[in-house]
Amino acid sequence: MRNSIKNSVAKVLPEKVCAGSIDYEKELTHSIENSPAHLTLKVADEKLGLLGYVVIDRVLSGPSIGGVRMRDGLTLDEVTGLAREMTLKFSFLNIPCGGAKAGVLWRAFSSDEERRNIFTAFGKQLGPVLIKRMYIPGEDMGTSSLDIYHMKKGAGIDITKPASNNSASGYFTAVTVLISVECLTKSMSFNLSGARVAIDGFGKVGTCVAQLFADAGAKIVGISTIKGGLYNPDGIDIGRFLELKRESGDDAVNFYSHADAIKKESLLALDADIFVPCAGPYTITKENVSQIKSKVVVPGANLAASAEAESIMHERGIHYMPSFVSSCGGILVYALIEQGFSGAGAEKIMKNGFGSNISRLIERSSTENVSLSHKAREIAQRNLSRLEQFAGSDRKQNIGVSLNHRPALWKYYKLSFQFRASRLLRPFAAKYMENVLSQDAPSWTDL
Numbered sequence: 012m013r014n015s016i017k018n019s020v021a022k023v024l025p026e027k028v029c030a031g032s033i034d035y036e037k038e039l040t041h042s043i044e045n046s047p048a049h050l051t052l053k054v055a056d057e058k059l060g061l062l063g064y065v066v067i068d069r070v071l072s073g074p075s076i077g078g079v080r081m082r083d084g085l086t087l088d089e090v091t092g093l094a095r096e097m098t099l100k101f102s103f104l105n106i107p108c109g110g111a112k113a114g115v116l117w118r119a120f121s122s123d124e125e126r127r128n129i130f131t132a133f134g135k136q137l138g139p140v141l142i143k144r145m146y147i148p149g150e151d152m153g154t155s156s157l158d159i160y161h162m163k164k165g166a167g168i169d170i171t172k173p174a175s176n177n178s179a180s181g182y183f184t185a186v187t188v189l190i191s192v193e194c195l196t197k198s199m200s201f202n203l204s205g206a207r208v209a210i211d212g213f214g215k216v217g218t219c220v221a222q223l224f225a226d227a228g229a230k231i232v233g234i235s236t237i238k239g240g241l242y243n244p245d246g247i248d249i250g251r252f253l254e255l256k257r258e259s260g261d262d263a264v265n266f267y268s269h270a271d272a273i274k275k276e277s278l279l280a281l282d283a284d285i286f287v288p289c290a291g292p293y294t295i296t297k298e299n300v301s302q303i304k305s306k307v308v309v310p311g312a313n314l315a316a317s318a319e320a321e322s323i324m325h326e327r328g329i330h331y332m333p334s335f336v337s338s339c340g341g342i343l344v345y346a347l348i349e350q351g352f353s354g355a356g357a358e359k360i361m362k363n364g365f366g367s368n369i370s371r372l373i374e375r376s377s378t379e380n381v382s383l384s385h386k387a388r389e390i391a392q393r394n395l396s397r398l399e400q401f402a403g404s405d406r407k408q409n410i411g412v413s414l415n416h417r418p419a420l421w422k423y424y425k426l427s428f429q430f431r432a433s434r435l436l437r438p439f440a441a442k443y444m445e446n447v448l449s450q451d452a453p454s455w456t457d458l
Contacts (some may be wrong), residue, residue, distance in 0.1 A: 043451055044268040044388070048091055049109070052140075056132045063116050063133060068094035069101075069395075070108035072402040076101075076342065077111035078151025078180075079159060082291065089314075090114040096313045097342070099335035104392035106346050107398050113137075113251050117153065130158045134165030141166040149345075150180055152214065152291070161191055171424050179340035181215030187340035188216075189223045189309045190284060191332045193367040195307050197375070199330065201284070204228030207244075209283040210304070211235050211275070212290030213256065213263075214329055215313040216338070220287055225249045232283055235275035235290070236261035238358060242281055243270035288315040293322045303329060310334035325382035332383040335391070336369070 244281025255263035289311035347357035
């Protein structure tokens with residue numbers, strides 16, 4: 012498999028467009044953290060210059076998947092870290108896909124046409140990679156479904172224009188954030204209802220996090236956008252703020268009158284029970300981690316904390332859920348919908364199956380006296396090793412992984428999964444997937 016991809020890349024990527032390197036002789040069992048990405052590309056256009064980057068962190072038995080990000084200050088190191096984060100997400104969830112990420116360099120677009128031209132050019136230069144499905148792109152920070160459409164059209168892919176620019180990814184990322192928080196607060200014996208929550212970043216994910224947490228009875232005391240922050244110890248009216256945001260965008264923080272204006276950088280220092288970073292990468296660093304007053308930190312953003320900051324939070328007794336776990340809802344719903352489940356069905360499966368997995372992660376990290384990050388990475392590494400071994404074989408595998416369930420009942424659930432299109436059998440298929448998601452170390456012997 013690795014040699015065939017190596018040959019394909021050599022044939023389809025002209026060096027004047029993409030300069031990349033790939034290590035095919037690397038041992039598959041190397042640590043996720045210490046091994047290099049499988050493919051790193053710099054994407055350029057003769058007239059427009061450097062457009063951005065694509066990093067394929069892992070190649071397994073199929074395409075590598077990850078979003079396309081665009082933001083001011085984007086670097087190749089950031090894209091590389093985000094691609095690794097995608098590998099950790101897939102591995103933690105036992106989904107046999109490699110992690111990848113793309114980044115388009117930010118610029119002040121003078122028109123929608125200029126934006127379209129940039130994404131079309133980016134896709135054109137990546138044409139062979141996209142057409143051969145080595146990499147499947149999706150939305151991310153700063154990009155929309157329309158951007159991805161233009162990117163694929165530029166690559167020469169026949170695709171239908173999206174009916175709207177909205178995406179469910181942000182919502183389902185918020186769902187796994189909420190599930191993670193609910194599991195943590197339950198383990199700590201305090202209620203989410205009435206808890207004080209600060210949310211850093213009010214984009215696709217942060218907006219949905221605020222809505223879900225408010226619906227759960229939490230008190231949103233602090234929020235921020237790129238234009239500044241707000242703080243009200245008695246709670247911010249999320250409904251009213253969302254109305255202002257629809258009217259004024261990120262400037263809504265300047266028009267909401269029932270809260271104190273604060274610097275967005277000071278949001279993590281607020282007197283809140285729960286802090287949810289949903290903005291850019293490395294919101295929490297070794298320089299500012301000492302300012303955190305919250306006892307629970309659960310990110311909705313990727314790469315929310317540096318490794319040093321994660322260690323310090325654990326030493327301080329702060330319960331930090333690693334971002335590759337709490338923000339995995341976007342890829343998880345994609346996997347479930349690919350398996351034929353509806354959005355509502357996928358959400359129910361996530362709450363039951365993923366929630367059980369998170370509860371066990373919390374219990375085991377506590378029993379072993381290690382951080383949640385340490386235990387989650389251990390699980391992801393073990394799962395990735397098995398996925399890579401499986402990718403090296405000739406056997407085929409669907410996203411719905413197989414388990415050696417001893418009770419005969421689960422054999423019927425597994426069988427029902429093969430016929431999940433049937434309305435009668437769909438509840439049993441959903442139950443099977445819930446059990447799949449509740450496992451952190453499935454057996455591959457009966458595939």
